[in-house]
Amino acid sequence: MGFCNSCGRPIVKEDYGTNEDGSLNPEFCKDCYQDGKYTEPDITLTEMIVRKSKEMMEKNPRLPETTATG
Ligand SMILES: [Zn+2]
Incomplete structure (x- = not known):
């Protein structure tokens, strides 16, 4: 794996x-x-990270932003 x-x-x-x-x-x-x-050839790694952290924020709305992005 x-x-x-x-x-x-x-x-x-x-x-x-x-x-x-x-x-x-x-x-x-x-x-x-x-x-x-x-x-998705146009997406950059940064955009992917931003997208993933936004998804995490939406799934865990009570999670402090510092934890999700850090
Ligand atoms: Zn993948």
Whole structure:
């Protein structure tokens, strides 16, 4: 098991992304990386982190912002 280098979620073999030749790419999950390409090529890592911390804030509204972003 590893972690997706793009979104950071834990991934098992079934979640691995795929390379252009169809082989598995254990660096990324299939939501982020398919057929040798990022599924969201325009998003930057910073934007992804901001998006994830916003999601966390929405799921845990009582969590102090310093904890979510820190
Ligand atoms: Zn991912």
